[in-house]
Amino acid sequence: MSIEIHVPTLGESVSDATIARWIKKAGDAVAADEPIVELETDKVTLEVPSPVAGKLGEIIAAEGETVEVGALLARVEEGAAGAKPAPKQQAPKQEVPKQEVPKSAPAKAADDTPAPVVAAASASAAIDNSDLSPAVRRLVDEHKLNPANIVATGVGGRLTKADVLAAINKPQAALAQSVMATANAPTPARATPRAVDAAREERVRMSKLRQVIAARLKAAQNSAAMLTTFNEVNMSSLMKLRADYKDAFEAAHEVRLGFMGVFVQAAIQALREFPAVNAEIDGTDIIYKNYYNIGVAVGTPQGLVVPVIKDAGEMSLADTERAISDFGLRARDGKIAPDDMAGGTFTISNGGVYGSMMSTPILNPPQSGILGMHKIEKRAVVIDDQIVICPMMYLALSYDHRIIDGREAVSFLARIKEMAEDPRRLLMGV
Template structure:
């Protein structure tokens, strides 16, 4: 029988040639609109296949291209280490707390702090200065102090001279004895003079009521009584409030000059200081006189500079010739 021929395997097909890589577009010849759009999208236009004439990349080629992946945001900079702040009333991590003593403020000290800060925050505060020759006042006091004390049972000090001088000057310059209430100025036709007194608990300012109606003995007696009550911690609120003007004497502690802080709602405060012998020119000659610097702090919202200076000069004139205090001139 005939034998069938063995099948012949077909020759394997030759592998297909790889498609030619698309030529990059002609970016140089592309229009400015296509290049600008490519920059905005973050597309590398030089890698695009241009479909325009001569292989130019068109705006359509750029729009069809996938946008470049967004860059990862930069890692945030580490936050700076917080500064150490110690809360009021707590020790926190104070490095030398073991060597410190913490004492709670008394109610009086807290109130003093509040009032002083209130004055600085609310008033347009300014200070003017002058100096006074204490020769005549010292001579008058030296001549009559023993008789005065024997007669009135109270010592004659210099504070009564300044209280009486302040009352007379306040009558002449009423703005210094006034206060601001909202949009009004309240002029006071009474003279309640606060006298700053140092106590173991802090500075207090008891008020000498109706000082214009008191003589020297009445002023000195009232100040002595209020001072004792202050040192004993027995002053009432009524005795500490309602003053129209204040006098502070830093000279008892040795202060030569200061800028006292107004006692709100008052508009001014007079600062006395230490009396010291200094060389001054009197009638063309150099003489040594007991001199004291005076300071007037005032609220510039209500008191003009001219008024403040005039007031302080009037104080100076009255102290340098204390007979005027007796004659009201």
């Protein structure tokens, strides 16, 4: 029985996806719930599993193709045994007689065609095209290359895209160098890079996620009257609190106690006091949100994603830390779903984990505010007329000046500073 595989529902406001890669090939055996294809949307990358065990039959949508929700991707033959790949037939090795070259042999003419790139001894065996990444396989097919004749420099002897590009451009680069060596006139200026430079460049199409990130961030700069205000926080009390209770907290709640959870709770308290920071502009209206969905920016190899802690205002500190930990693990494994990133009202970004001392975060439309945390650094500060060394962190609040006045923005950030420097305020609600 043939089972059709369709593009699943992709989440709020997401209507199409791009086929990133087929994990299985036609004829491969598949198990129930085993991923067969990877889709890339403007928000996240997700895998589509097979609903039944059997054999992957006809593949309808090719890699790189854009498909809408509900579109047919492939068919699976339920219960059928997967075809085993036929053994690869290697071309018979030809013995090439060694030729002794006399020491007085003349130099090779400058206009001789360069020899093809030959693989190193460790990579001389034929490379199975099925083991190549989609980008590498596409280049090899387009230029009709033999992977066995290309030097592989990747981990485990794998062929990389840079290897293929170098093989494509090496003959042209050698020819260009030969022509320049014999010509007296200088090389005319060109708009394109030199061949030797082009061989060291790699052109990669932006992923759909990266395209949307670029468009949204630029749109935020173009549409919002964006401004950033700064403050600094003495992290001594918060670090002492964490040191005193981190073991007991982890034993009681089975999750580590971090700083992000405290700042999420502090931001919620401040948002209650300054509701404009939690609002958004819709045409000529202002929408005030009486709920707190806090986005936590997470960096992944695919790009920045902002999963949202829904109804964070109803959560305890332990619940908040669990949500943050879960998002971090799923983002690392590429398991963030589109619905996880929908509905945010305010965002927190921690550039300090990458060593950032100070930055001006860009708004996440249609939100009106974003809080930036930074690296904790020991600095000399004055406390009670005494110079002391304290762990300090800069905070930045970028906000839309169309809806948030400077007084509100500065007061909002000062409120977070108060609660971070004296975490007892969070417990007391003051």
